[in-house]
Amino acid sequence: MDKRLLDMLVCPVTKGKLVLNENELWSSSASLAYPIRDDIPVLLESEARPLSSEEIETLKRLKK
Numbered sequence: 194m195d196k197r198l199l200d201m202l203v204c205p206v207t208k209g210k211l212v213l214n215e216n217e218l219w220s221s222s223a224s225l226a227y228p229i230r231d232d233i234p235v236l237l238e239s240e241a242r243p244l245s246s247e248e249i250e251t252l253k254r255l256k257k
Contacts, residue, residue, distance in 0.1 A: 194229070205236045212255055219244060221252050 194213055202211050202218065209222035217226040218234055225241040226248070227234060244252065 194232070194234075202234060202236065206238055212252060214252075214255070219248070219252050221249070221256065224249060 199211065199213055203209060204211055204220035204223050204225070206225065207220060207222040209220055211218040211220055216229050218229065219226050224244045226244055227236050227241045229235070
């Protein structure tokens with residue numbers, strides 16, 4: 194994913210930053226993972242899945 198695009202995208206729920214992790218965009222503020230399908234981010238709350246506690250810890254480490 195293009196870094197400029199990633200910098201412009203925000204979590205639709207909290208308006209917080211998103212972190213790219215493989216084929217998902219993770220929101221630490223909402224604890225949600227948004228899918229990327231065919232290189233297109235699907236930023237719909239109904240399509241997001243909750244982050245597991247392990248993923249939240251990983252996200253905290255990535256943000257450091």
